[in-house]
Amino acid sequence: MTETTTTETKQNVTAPQAPAENAAPKAPFARRSGPRMDRPKNRRPSAGRPERVKPEFDQKILNIRRVTRVTKGGKRMNFSIAMVIGNRKGSVGVGTGKANDTSAAIDKAYRSAKKNIVELSLTKSMSVPHDVSAKYSSGRVMIIPAPGRGVSAGSAVKNVIELAGITDVTAKIVSPSKNKLNIARAAVMALSAFAKKKPAVLFADAKEEVKEKSEKSAE
Numbered sequence: 001m002t003e004t005t006t007t008e009t010k011q012n013v014t015a016p017q018a019p020a021e022n023a024a025p026k027a028p029f030a031r032r033s034g035p036r037m038d039r040p041k042n043r044r045p046s047a048g049r050p051e052r053v054k055p056e057f058d059q060k061i062l063n064i065r066r067v068t069r070v071t072k073g074g075k076r077m078n079f080s081i082a083m084v085i086g087n088r089k090g091s092v093g094v095g096t097g098k099a100n101d102t103s104a105a106i107d108k109a110y111r112s113a114k115k116n117i118v119e120l121s122l123t124k125s126m127s128v129p130h131d132v133s134a135k136y137s138s139g140r141v142m143i144i145p146a147p148g149r150g151v152s153a154g155s156a157v158k159n160v161i162e163l164a165g166i167t168d169v170t171a172k173i174v175s176p177s178k179n180k181l182n183i184a185r186a187a188v189m190a191l192s193a194f195a196k197k198k199p200a201v202l203f204a205d206a207k208e209e210v211k212e213k214s215e216k217s218a219e
Contacts, residue, residue, distance in 0.1 A: 057085040057093075059110060060159045062180040067098065076100075082181040083109040084156070085117075086163025090126075092191065093117035094160070094184045094203070116203055120164060120194045127168040134190035136203075139182030140175035143190050156184035164191065 062082040069076045079102050086092035093116040097108025123129055125147070133142040141157055146168055153161055153171035155178075161169060173183060185203055192199060 057087050057091070057110075057114070058163055059083055059085045059113075060163060061106070061109075062156055062159065062184060064102070064105075079105045081105045081109045082184070083113050084159050084163055084184055085110060085113040086160075086165065088163060088165035090120045090122055090165055091117055092120070092160055092164035092188060094181070094188050096181065116188070116199070118188060118192050118199055118202075119196045120166075120191055121196045122166060122194065125168060126165055128166065128191070128194060132190045132193050133174070134186050134193075135175075136186040136189050137179075137182045138175055138177040139179060139184075139186040140173070140177075141183060141186040141190050142172045142174055143187070144170045144172075146170040156180040157187045160184050160187040160191070166191075 060083065062084060065080045067078045067080045069078070078098050078100050080096065080098045081102070082094070082096050083106070084092065084094050093113040095109050095112030095114070095116055097105045097110070097112055099105040099108055123145075127145050127147070128143055129145070131142070131144045133140070135141075143157075143161075146152065149168060149170065151158065151161055151167060151169060151171075153169070155173060157171040157173060161171060171187070175183075177183065189202060192202065
């Protein structure tokens with residue numbers, strides 16, 4: 001009995017049929033249509049939006065410090081920011097700002113730098129006419145013209161030179177200080193020798209800080 005059943009089952013099993021040569025290919029998977037698929041690729045139309053206005057000055061943040069002040073009620077934490085701004089056409093300035101939020105501190109530093117803007121009278125090749133050096137606090141800087149050599153500088157001096165649009169100069173930090181704010185201010189003071197109009201007061205905010213410290217120490 002077992003032999004007959006196995007033979008019958010073998011006969012009933014059919015081999016898989018090969019696809020016909022002239023058979024039509026299967027239709028590809030139809031793309032789903034709906035509200036999400038029919039959306040245009042440009043989801044944000046730019047027709048109704050006004051163009052973004054380019055800022056007057058380019059800016060570069062030198063450093064961000066978190067400052068803590070101990071008061072009677074506890075500790076107050078603020079952010080202090082040093083910034084360099086310039087239009088790359090002969091105008092440059094350095095400023096500082098302090099606030100309990102970074103965005104507010106950046107705005108204050110930008111306004112402070114605009115107050116200390118210096119407009120320079122450069123050569124036709126956008127270089128300095130002669131050697132110049134300056135000292136601010138612990139920072140001391142030398143700037144020397146170098147025709148055809150580009151900008152050879154480092155630290156905050158390079159940021160000041162690039163944002164002022166000066167080319168073909170070599171700058172050297174003579175002092176051992178690594179304070180970027182003092183170095184940047186020394187560089188601006190050195191470049192103020194070529195200013196079209198001599199600034200009456202450079203870095204007024206720094207002088208106010210010195211006055212406040214002297215008054216507190218006197219008390």
